[in-house]
Amino acid sequence: xxxxxxxxxxxxxxxxxxxxxxxxxxxxxxxxxxxxxxxxxxxxxxxxxxxxxxxxxxxxxxxxxxxxxxxxxxxxxxxxxxxxxxxxxxxxxxxxxxxxxxxxxxxxxxxxxxxxxxxxxxxxxxxxxxxxxxxxxxxxxxxxxxxxxxxxxxxxxxxxxxxxxxxxxxxxxxxxxxxxxxxxxxxxxxxxxxxxxxxxxxxxxxxxxxxxxxxxxxxxxxxxxxxxxxxxxxxxxxxxxxxxxxxxxxxxxxxxxxxxxxxxxxxxxxxxxxxxxxxxxxxxxxxxxxxxxxxxxxxxxxxxxxxxxxxxxxxxxxxxxxxxxxxxxxxxxxxxxxxxxxxxxxxxxxxxxxxxxxxxxxxxxxxxxxxxxxxxxxxxxxxxxxxxxxxxxxxxxxxxxxxxxxxxxxxxxxxxxxxxxxxxxxxxxxxxxxxxxxxxxxxxxxxxxxxxxxxxxxxxxxxxxxxxxxxxxxxxxxxxxxxxxxxxxxxxxxxxxxxxxxxxxxxxxxxxxxxxxxxxxxxxxxxxxxxxxxxxxxxxxxxxxxxxxxxxxxxxxxxxxxxxxxxxxxxxxx
Amino acid sequence: xxxxxxxxxxxxxxxxxxxxxxxxxxxxxxxxxxxxxxxxxxxxxxxxxxxxxxxxxxxxxxxxxxxxxxxxxxxxxxxxxxxxxxxxxxxxxxxxxxxxxxxxxxxxx
Numbered sequence: 065x066x067x068x069x070x071x072x073x074x075x076x077x078x079x080x081x082x083x084x085x086x087x088x089x090x091x092x093x094x095x096x097x098x099x100x101x102x103x104x105x106x107x108x109x110x111x112x113x114x115x116x117x118x119x120x121x122x123x124x125x126x127x128x129x130x131x132x133x134x135x136x137x138x139x140x141x142x143x144x145x146x147x148x149x150x151x152x153x154x155x156x157x158x159x160x161x162x163x164x165x166x167x168x169x170x171x172x173x174x175x176x177x178x179x180x181x182x183x184x185x186x187x188x189x190x191x192x193x194x195x196x197x198x199x200x201x202x203x204x205x206x207x208x209x210x211x212x213x214x215x216x217x218x219x220x221x222x223x224x225x226x227x228x229x230x231x232x233x234x235x236x237x238x239x240x241x242x243x244x245x246x247x248x249x250x251x252x253x254x255x256x257x258x259x260x261x262x263x264x265x266x267x268x269x270x271x272x273x274x275x276x277x278x279x280x281x282x283x284x285x286x287x288x289x290x291x292x293x294x295x296x297x298x299x300x301x302x303x304x305x306x307x308x309x310x311x312x313x314x315x316x317x318x319x320x321x322x323x324x325x326x327x328x329x330x331x332x333x334x335x336x337x338x339x340x341x342x343x344x345x346x347x348x349x350x351x352x353x354x355x356x357x358x359x360x361x362x363x364x365x366x367x368x369x370x371x372x373x374x375x376x377x378x379x380x381x382x383x384x385x386x387x388x389x390x391x392x393x394x395x396x397x398x399x400x401x402x403x404x405x406x407x408x409x410x411x412x413x414x415x416x417x418x419x420x421x422x423x424x425x426x427x428x429x430x431x432x433x434x435x436x437x438x439x440x441x442x443x444x445x446x447x448x449x450x451x452x453x454x455x456x457x458x459x460x461x462x463x464x465x466x467x468x469x470x471x472x473x474x475x476x477x478x479x480x481x482x483x484x485x486x487x488x489x490x491x492x493x494x495x496x497x498x499x500x501x502x503x504x505x506x507x508x509x510x511x512x513x514x515x516x517x518x519x520x521x522x523x524x525x526x527x528x529x530x531x532x533x534x535x536x537x538x539x540x541x542x543x544x545x546x547x548x549x550x551x552x553x554x555x556x557x558x559x560x561x562x563x564x565x566x567x568x569x570x571x572x573x574x575x576x577x578x579x580x581x582x583x584x585x586x587x588x589x590x591x592x593x594x595x596x597x598x599x600x601x602x603x604x605x606x607x608x609x610x611x612x613x614x615x616x617x618x619x620x621x622x623x624x625x626x627x628x629x630x631x632x633x634x635x636x637x638x
Numbered sequence: 639x640x641x642x643x644x645x646x647x648x649x650x651x652x653x654x655x656x657x658x659x660x661x662x663x664x665x666x667x668x669x670x671x672x673x674x675x676x677x678x679x680x681x682x683x684x685x686x687x688x689x690x691x692x693x694x695x696x697x698x699x700x701x702x703x704x705x706x707x708x709x710x711x712x713x714x715x716x717x718x719x720x721x722x723x724x725x726x727x728x729x730x731x732x733x734x735x736x737x738x739x740x741x742x743x744x745x746x747x
Contacts, residue, residue, distance in 0.1 A: 211740075211742045214742045326722050327729055328729070328733075330722060330723055330726035330729075331729055331733075331734065400670075402670070403658075403660065403663050404658065404659070404663070405660065406663035406666065407660075407662060436701075439700075439702065440701070444701075448714075451711075451718070452714070452718045455714070455718035455719045456718065459719055459722055459723060471670070474670075478659075481662075522696050523696060523697070523699055523700075524698075526689060526692045526696060527700075527710075527711040529689045530690060530693075530709065530710075530711035530712040530715060531711040531712070531714065531715035532715065533682060533685050533686040533689050533712070534686045534689075534711070534712040534713070534715040534716040535716065535718070536682050537682045537683050537716065538715070538719040538720045538723070539719065539723070540678055540679035540682055541679060542724075544679055547723070547724065549723070549726040549727055553737050554735060554736060554737055555734070555736065555738075555739040555740065556733050556734060556735075557733040557734075557735060557739075564740060
């Protein structure tokens with residue numbers, strides 16, 4: 065009994081079990097209670113494990129392989145904690161909803177992401193990697209529109225494909241090393257390394273592999289988008305940090321990720337899609353940190369992932385509240401909502417300030433780690449690009465989101481403030497964003513490596529305030545001059561245009577060609593079969609050739625000729 | 639199922655829009671005053687100048703020598719922000735299409 069109490073338990077199982085219970089329970093209140101209790105239990109197990117320290121011995125032998133289903137170390141610890149917090153906040157945010165499927169899938173999704181983070185081998189990782197895809201897609205389907213259904217299917221294809229690449233790479237790697245262990249992989253592993261990197265890259269929304277994010281997230285349900293923003297991409301960042309730390313190509317991939325979304329976010333009208341671009345941009349910073357690969361770089365990626373789950377979740381929550389109350393998140397249709405939803409506006413401003421890295425808010429102390437890691441390695445061009453991208457973040461997430469929804473011109477909409485549970489979830493996320501910004505040592509103590517970086521120097525604060533104030537001034541000036549692109553209802557094309565338009569047309573063309581070839585070959589086959597059957601009938605039917613009476617003399621001549629031919633054949637062969 | 643409510647509540651008959659202002663928002667309505675909004679640009683411009691002036695009184699230690707130029711971050715922030723915004727015009731011309739560009743967006747389930 066004592067052994068049972070002290071036995072290490074994977075916190076993910078509490079969440080996964082909770083998700084299954086929610087799927088089975090017929091009572092709404094009981095389901096909501098489980099949604100809240102499951103992360104609390106997981107937190108208890110996490111705290112117990114944290115007291116133990118590093119742990120990676122929970123292994124099972126199955127199918128001829130040793131699988132490490134639970135590895136709790138410096139890297140997985142911080143991801144596990146933020147996933148527990150996110151699951152809890154999501155549960156509060158969704159308290160007003162009566163949707164058993166969505167509740168169970170969102171909890172199972174969070175549990176699967178957590179189990180993937182705690183996986184010590186590639187098979188366990190693969191299993192939970194795929195479960196995250198299969199559970200999360202319901203959060204998109206559940207919107208119920210044709211657009212959501214199609215986006216969900218595209219999302220599923222990409223994510224299942226990501227898992228298939230991971231599995232293929234894992235099998236190749238196992239053939240090379242004889243081990244399924246999920247440790248550093250790197251590109252030195254050859255094809256296996258590339259396959260797994262692309263598999264991770266799909267979920268991390270690498271450039272050209274990113275469109276599922278901007279396609280699907282804005283079409284998910286109100287709570288679905290909030291849930292989705294927390295897990296998939298951060299799980300992929302964890303996997304990259306575990307398997308590809310110090311892989312130089314990630315620095316350049318990360319820079320492109322940080323840069324290109326800021327341009328698209330300026331002209332995007334759907335504010336949840338703006339935030340999806342913002343996810344891509346923030347992931348870019350993390351990928352750069354992993355690419356640098358120093359202890360400071362990995363710490364930066366981990367810290368920024370932790371902070372991002374909170375402030376990005378907060379921003380998505382505020383836009384979800386706006387969508388719930390007004391029925392839209394189109395910037396062209398909003399404005400002036402501060403009058404009706406001041407508390408939501410306040411929390412949104414905290415999220416906006418946090419992502420923009422204002423001093424005493426979370427990203428100020430997390431992004432600084434990544435920039436310092438880049439600078440330490442002398443990558444001055446990369447550093448400049450990241451500072452440039454920081455100004456871009458301020459534009460779309462720091463200003464555009466709160467300004468066009470809560471301020472700007474008055475749209476005349478007078479709505480109710482968000483439900484109390486949404487405000488509570490936003491309030492906790494806002495509090496944690498401020499808490500991290502002020503008590504950065506608390507977060508730094510959770511990072512994978514010892515960290516003595518000090519973000520609060522006078523020079524850093526002044527430099528950051530210069531950047532932010534001048535950028536806000538640029539916004540005010542451009543608005544005054546009328547040079548800021550006005551918000552318009554339109555579709556902004558992305559890389560997925562290639563498969564949604566010409567790709568679809570090509571698919572239709574190929575299908576038509578195959579259909580015609582099939583019809584043609586079927587026609588030819590039918591003709592051949594008809595000919596064959598009539599020939600057989602001619603030969604074998606009661607009136608056929610074989611039934612005819614052949615004169616004995618002619619038969620003997622034919623038999624002699626055939627025997628002669630056979631004899632000649634044998635003679636030649638001999 | 640989670641769906642947004644439609645449409646937004648408009649003021650009831652006999653009520654003005656301002657009657658529906660949330661009590662928490664009322665003390666801050668001066669922020670929405672036209673004069674305050676117009677003065678915002680000057681206020682932020684002034685704050686930016688102060689932050690640049692601070693460079694003359696404190697020594698910023700950067701990893702790169704260009705970081706230590708007076709007002710470097712202000713200049714870089716202004717230029718970056720303006721570039722990102724102004725690039726929106728050609729980018730929208732290049733990638734912007736009607737809302738119904740993808741047929742699925744108009745399909746009604």
